[in-house]
Amino acid sequence: MRIALIEPDLPHAKLIGRLIFAGGHACEHFTSSAPFLQRAADEFFDLLLTENWAGDHCAEDVIPLARAVLPGLPVVVLMTAPRESQIVAALHAGADDCLSKPVRGPEMLARVEAVLRRAGLRRPLQRRRDVIGGYTFDPVTLAVTFRNRTVSLTPKEFRFAQLLFSNLSRPVSRAHILETVWTSRRDVRSRTVDTHASRVRTKLQLRPELGYSLTPLYGFGYQLDAIPPGGPAAPE
Missing domain, CATH: 3.40.50.2300 (Response regulator)
Incomplete structure (x- = not known):
């Protein structure tokens, strides 16, 4: 939150x-x-x-x-x-x-x-859209708008992306990801989390040259960082 x-x-x-x-x-x-x-x-x-x-x-x-x-x-x-x-x-x-x-x-x-x-x-379901770092999250349509384009996400991808942007420049543990995205820690393989992270990275174009870097933190989770124009890219 x-x-x-x-x-x-x-x-x-x-x-x-x-x-x-x-x-x-x-x-x-x-x-x-x-x-x-x-x-x-x-x-x-x-x-x-x-x-x-x-x-x-x-x-x-x-x-x-x-x-x-x-x-x-x-x-x-x-x-x-x-x-x-x-x-x-x-x-x-x-x-x-x-x-x-x-x-x-x-x-x-x-x-x-x-x-x-x-x-x-x-709270009503028609909640105000979240605008974080140039990305607009619409909880009704599960769509994200950025750089004059709109991308549809699955419910889990949407929650995953919103969690990352809400914790920009902060490490997010796998335990927190599982509790937020899957609402449970059971029966969810590590590869499943990695697959969803890869999909979110691709769909939202989270690449250093476009201003963002999504980095896996070995043994912990993931971190999303904003990359300033002309600044050094975060390690992959």
């Missing part, structure tokens, strides 16, 4: 980012709400974690602004030594949950997972 974090406190933001990554999610950090809202206009996020004071606005104001851009976006508000009145105000403003700072890793991840589960039950 792609999680946006609005947190002016940089040390605490780094801690949360590490915890989210350990939980198998991608995290994009913003120090205030304005750059988050600008990014959300172009890219999809599955959940917003925001400080009660989001650097430029309070969370009660940020929540409706965020949902005007991303309808139905789940929101968890972070608070330092919160008073009951603050929690009540955040919940009345539309927050799905509140967390005390500094966060406790297992509790934060458990609450995030619970909010995501509830959000999945109430």
Whole structure:
């Protein structure tokens, strides 16, 4: 899942980012709400974690602004030594949950997972398209559009590609791939994962000369990297 974090406190933001990554999610950090809202206009996020004071606005104001851009976006508000009145105000403003700072890793991840589960039950099927790194993912048609062309994928190829792009420049383990793409670790051969990776690489033209490199990580999984124009190619 792609999680946006609005947190002016940089040390605490780094801690949360590490915890989210350990939980198998991608995290994009913003120090205030304005750059988050600008990014959300172009890219999809599955959940917003925001400080009660989001650097430029309070969370009660940020929540409706965020949902005007991303309808139905789940929101968890972070608070330092919160008073009951603050929690009540955040919940009345539309927050799905509140967390005390500094966060406790297992509790934060458990609450995030619970909010995501509830959000999945109430979200409409016609979900906003994901736009990541110039690739547009349409969950309804299972099609990916890039460089003025559209390619149809199988359901597993679509989930595999979306997982890789959601974790751009991060290693993705085979265990995480199996849980996300096949929803099970049983009866799936290693060659099956490699075959799907090869198909995704070919269909989406993930080649260094075209800006992306999909690299197998021996004994671990795969990593997708963006290659800047004129930059060195990632090792194959």
